[in-house]
Amino acid sequence: MSFLDYAPAPESTAILNLKSDYGLFINGEFVDGHGTPFATISPATEKTIATIASANDEDVDRAVAAARRAYDKTWSRMSGADRGKYLFRIARLVQERARELAVAESLDNGKPIKESRDVDVPLVAAWFFYYAGWADKLDYAGAGANPASLGVAGQIIPWNFPLLMLAWKIAPALAAGNTVVLKPAETTPLTALLFAEILQQADLPPGVVNIVTGAGATGSAIVNHPDVNKVAFTGSTNVGRGIARAIAGTDKRVTLELGGKAANIVFDDAPIDQAIEGIVNGIFFNQGHVCCAGSRLLVQESIHDEVVDRLKERLSTLRLGDPLDKNTDIGAVNSAAQLDRIRTLSDIGEAEGAERWSPDCVIPTDGFWFPPTIFTNVSTSHRIARDEVFGPVLSVLTFRTPAEAIAKANNTPYGLSAGIWSDKGSRILAVADKLRAGVIWANTFNRFDPASPFGGYKESGYGREGGRHGLAAYLKPAGTARTVTASPASDATDSAITTTKESAK
Amino acid sequence: MSRLAVPKTYKLYIGGKFPRSESGRTYEVVTKRGAFLANAAKASRKDARDAVVAARSALSGWANATPYNRGQVLYRIAELLEGRRAQFVDEIVSSEGVSASAATRQVDEAIDRWVWYAGWADKYVQVTGNANPVSGPYFNLSVPEPTGVVAIVAPQDSSLLGLVSVVAPALVAGNTVVVIASERLPLSAISLSEVLATSDVPGGVVNILTGSAGEITPWLASHADVNALDLTGAAALDWVDLEIAAADTLKRVLRPEGGTDLAAPSLDRITALTETKTVWHTKSLI
Amino acid sequence: MTETQKALVPRPTALELFDGPVTDASLRRYLEGIPGVDAVGLEQRAANLGSRSIKTTSKKWALDKIIELIDLTTLEGADTPGKVRSLVAKAITPDASDSSTPRVAAVCVYGDMVPYAVEALGVHHAKGTDSGINVAAVATAFPSGRASLAIKLSDTADAVDAGADEIDMVIDRGAFLSGRYGQVYDEIVAVKEACRRSDGSYAHLKVILETGELNTYDNVRRASWLAILAGGDFIKTSTGKVAPAATLPVTLSMLEVVRDWHRLTGEKIGVKPAGGIRTSKDAIKYLVTVAETVGEEWLQPHLFRFGASSLLNDVLLQRQKMTTGHYSGADYVTID
Structure with missing residues (x-):
């Protein structure tokens, strides 16, 4: 027996107390949806976990109405201070139920339990704890004294970090005084619904957070x-582009966290062992289902071969398999559709030369899997160097000088x-200054913290989540119906009659 | 015996040069009562394209200039405007049809606004940046940076103050600008370009187009090499379509403004055209 | 060749690598050219390796393996022949209640205790092989290393003459920290030569870096290269007399050097974390780190050791728990 074939160390699912069916969470209670229910499956086994209600337009309307009522009345x-206390409660409840949430997340999403246990869920609690403290200190958030909340926030989150993205959205929105209608991703609704139970335990006033499940149509009903x-x-x-089009001409404000094709630049004087770890963490964390994944490795030509050799050796120790096994490094790809995309782009990469x-690794027969690939x-000019694969696929390119590294990194x-x-x-x-990207990790990668703003330049979206900057997305200055960004004048058509005399006074 | 005046040929301002429109077109600028004032260049989509190229190539130099330097260069513009007060007042009186004192007020406020924004160049990063207390052994700092090339539709009913109110804040952070001047009141914009050309502002940092905003703006809204679209003065245009066009490359969009405090001076106007960059670095004694 | 004519010869591969004599200047250039270590990343990697979950059959295997890799140690001013005999008895029969318990790799004692250890081992003395128990002696004015070279060499030669199979020497940390790499290097070369027996064979040389005094991971890495270049068979973290002694990140860093040396030359160098490893749980983290960094092949006594004393009993308690299914107690294992 090889020691490295560690005996199975599965995390028990006994901690879960799942229902067979989940409704929509509207106005503080679970209610039936009026769309066609759908199954959420475990991507590692393709077995159904639960049946989930689907929200149609009327359901979304009800959820928005509940959020509006809760906003106006409560x-x-x-x-x-009291809003903050609710958020502190939620943070503590998340900590108390951390193991359960981690198991549910890995089951539903396919990510390794060590990640949901050590990264996702602890960050969820941290996010609520951080923003809880902001709720009674908004005067210091950067929008001036007595800033106002916006109202009802419609929030749509992806499947790669289901509960963490929920926390990124809900915590600042609530701290700033907004109410929420949130739609989790179709393939990963489970932890959002467990979170709804936590909100009940926290006794959060009904309607402050509403969770509506469903596919793209539900999302567009919210938007x-x-x-x-x-x-x-x-x-x-x-999808972000579509949302930007949809809200054009409305008085809605919007923040978008979209795709990426991050360059991970390794210079010849890099701390090489840590760089290898950083490359691995950069692209194989969460199966590469990370918008900020370091999917383009830019390595200085003089150390290319050495880096690639070391990388291959390191990849050979990665363990792919059961997401609930505590030793799993690479879990399941979240869905058949995503697996298909990864396969297609990888095949194109090969075809392009x-x-x-x-590495050799045994792929389980059931479920959706893709081996770590470089x-x-x-x-x-290759598509695998330009398109976001959103999977465990790393493209290695070289550069000769810092200037070339910067030019290639920004060429997206x-x-x-x-x-x-x-x-x-x-x-x-100096390189950090010149890179056109919202988050730069130097001698580290894929670090997240509620105190640290996150968000992109260019087509990676706009607005920031996290930190003081993250509050700006949910606040406007006191006494203004509007702010400079992304909010039209209610009397826009009147502006044509503004005279020079008036504006000059 | 009165002297025969020498009228000025009003041209575009692109890349630090004063070209005529490549289309060869001009349009009549008239007084409020309809009397002929000048023929202004009527910029085409190709002029807009050239302006974006000029703005893009000027970006790195301007964005990477030290904040102190940018502040001084911007302040220098105010100095030069001050020296040309009489010219601007005359042009505003003749084209807007307002009294000399009203025109003077506009010019003075425009100059003061330049000074106000110039002073922000080496401060806005401090006010809007942040040291972030992350829970781990990391140095973590967020700083705003210029968004890039900004296309602006200037307020249509103001010769100088409206223009200054949208151009100056965009320049503070280090963006470069393609601005479409007021279609009806373009003379101050062209004179401003003469100020810019003789100041220390590098060519291409500000590019000024005159002509039809309705014709040119869609090309800028859909131009992939434009990073942000300031529609402050676009209320009379089909601005929703412009916003939709801008969504294709996810440009930052500032929606049209109205009212009497159009483009009022604010830090928000600066930060709306910046991107927050957060840098993490490991931190350890050993 | 007479004793006085014996030239000091460093590891041949080092000479090839340097393409000429190893001087203070060439060493400095070489060691300072080694890529740096980012402490945060190193510690994170170590923490991740430490979070592997070793269960059931893997754990059983690991517990036995830990015992096989232990240098059972007593290094006290109060050591006596009786104490050493007792230690040796424990080494031979770690758990009297379970004859399937493996034996430890070696006993590690001060040089003057070597004769008693050799005598007590008798037929169980492995004499440098992997079958049986070896005698390791600390030498070179352990633990401080503050003595003249002549003293250090005679300290070493005495222990070898007395039958020590392995010498655990300390480097001159003072010389290292003041940048006199050549001096540290020459001393290791000389001690290696002092390990030579009259029949031409050598006692195994373990080079103690005393990483707690080197302080930085960059220093640990340079000292590791230095010790290997000079001919050390093993690199060892600590004397156990300075805190911090062995830590997982330090050991990981040294394993990375060993891996890189193997990649470069094909030679296999051993690693010995010593001091502070007291529980099975901790020791298992080291096994994981070895296996995932240099490979499982390193998990054998001539390539990896634990320098420890109380670790053995914790492993025995865990072993009993796995055998019987219930938790054992301190009185069910012997105190040495």
């Missing part, structure tokens, strides 16, 4: 609902994140 009138004041979306750039490599001999319509590996501080700071 939440906007409540003191910041297009006339009584929604703010849209927050995390997901693909294509890049060299494909994966492509070498990749050129900037995206601009979400980037990594820099070097022992030379002044170079790191």
Whole structure:
């Protein structure tokens, strides 16, 4: 027996107390949906976990109405201190039920339990704890004294970090005094519904948070609902584009966290062992289902072969398999559709002449799986160097000088994140200055914290989540019906009659 | 015996040069009562394209200039405007038909606004940036950076103050600008370009187009190399369509403004055209 | 060749690598050219390796393996022949209640205790092989290393003459920290030579870096390269007399050097974390780190050791728990 074939160490699902069916969470209770219910499955086994209600337009309307009522009658009138206390309660409840949430997340999403246990769920609690403290300190958020909330926030989140993205959306919205209608992703609704139970335990006033499940149509009903004041979306750039079009000309405010094709730049003086770890963490964390994944490795030509050799050796120790096994490094791909996309793009990569490599690993027969894969001999013009794969697929490119590294890193319509590996501080700071990306990790990668703003340049979206900046997305200055960004004048058509005399006074 | 005046040829301002429209077109600028004032260049989509190219190539130099330097360059514009007060007042009186004192007020306020924004260049990062207390061994800092190339539709009913109110805040952070001047009141914009050309503002940092906003703006809204679209002065245009066009490349959009405090001076006007960049670095003694 | 003519010869591969004599200047260039270590990343990697969950059959295997890799140690001013005999008895029969319990790799004692250890081992003395128990002696003015080179060499030669199979030497941390790499190097080369027996064979040389005094991971990494270049068979973290002694990140960093040396030359160097590893749970983290960094092949006594004393009893308690299914108590294992 090989020691490295660690004996199975599965996390028990006995901690879960799941229902067979879940309704929509509207006005503080679970109610039936009027769309066609759908199954949520475990991507590791393809077995059904539960049947989930689907919200149609009327259901969304009810949810928005509940959120509006809660906003008008309760939440906007409540003191910041009390709003904060509710958020602190939620943070504690998440901590208390952390193991259960982690198991549910790994079951529904396919991500390794060690990630849901050590990254996702602890960050969820941290996010609520951080924003809880902001609720009665909004005067210091940067929008001036007595800033106002926006109203009802419609929030649509992706399947890659289901509960964490929920926390990123709900915590700042509630702290700022908004109420919420949130739609989890169709393939990963489970933890959002467990979170609804937590809200009941926290005794959060009905309607402050409403969770409606469903597919794209449910999402677009939220986006297009006339009584929604703010849209927050995390997901693909294509859908984000559609949302930006849909809200054009309305008075809705919007933040979008979209795709990315991050460059992870390794200079020849990098701390090499940590850089290898950072490359692995950058692209294979969460099966590469990460918008800020370091999917383009830019390595200085002089150390290319060494880096690739070390990387291959390191990949051979990655363990792919049961997401609930505590030793699993690479879990299941979230859905058949995503697996298909990863396969298609990888095949294109090969057809374009890049060299494909994966370590030997046993792929389970059931479920959706893709081995960790690296492509070498990749050129900037290859599709695997340009398109977001959103899977465990790394493209390796080379550069000769820092200037070339920066040019290649920025040569993308995206601009979400980037990594820099070097022992030379002044170079790191200079390169960080020149990279057109919202989050730069130097000698580390894929770190997240509620105090740290996250969000992209260019087609990676707009607005920031996290930190003080994350509050700006849910606040407007006191006494103004509007702010400079993304909010039209209610009397826009009147502006034509403004005279120079008036504006000059 | 009165002297025969020498009228000025009003041209575009692109990349620090004063070209005529490549289309060869001009349009009549008239007084409020309809009397002929000048023939202004009527910019085409190709002029807009050239302006974006100029703005893009000027971006890195302007964005990477030190904030102190940018502040001084912007302040220098105010100095030069001050020296040309009489010219601007005359043009505003003749084209807007307002009294000399009203025109003077407009010019003075425009100059003061330049000064106000110039002073922000080395401060806005401090006010809107943040050191972030993350729970781990990391140095973590968020700073705003310029968004990039900004296309602006200037307020249509103001010769100088409206223009200054949208152009100056965009420049503070280091963006470069393609601005469509007021269609009806373009003379101040063209004179401003003469100020810019003789100031220390590098060519291409500000590009000024005159002509039909309705004709040119859609090309800028859909131009993939434009990062942000300021529609402050676009209320009379089909601005919803412009916003939809801008969504294709997810441009930052500032919606039209109205009212008497049109484009009032505010820090928000600066930060709306910035991107927040957050840098993490590991931190350890050993 | 007489004793006085014996030239000091470093590891041949080092000479090839340097393409000429190893001097203070060439060493400095070489060691300072080694990629740096980012402490945060290293510690995170170690923490991740430490979070592996080793259960059931893997755990059973691991517990036995830990015992096989232990240098059972007593290094006290109060050591006596009786104490050493007792230690040896424990090494031979770790758990009297279970004869399937493996034996430890070696006993580790001060140089003057070597004769008693050799005598007490008798037929169980492995004499440098992997079958049986070896005698390791700390030498070179352990633990501080503050003595003249002549003293250090005679300290070493005495222990070898007395039958020590392995020498655990300390480097001159003072020289290292003041940048006199050549001096540290020459001393290791000389001690290695002092490990030579009259029949031409060598006692195994473990080079103690005393990482707690080197302080930074960059220093640990350079010292590891230095010790290997000079001919050390093993690199060892600590004397156990300085805190912090062995830590997982330090050991990981040294394993990475060993892996890189193997990649470069094909030679296999051993690693010995010593001091502070007291529980099975901790020791298992080291096994995981070894297996996932240099490979499972390193999990054998000539390539990996634990320098420990109380660790053995914790492993025995865990072993009993796995055998009987219930928790054992301290009185059910012997105190040495």
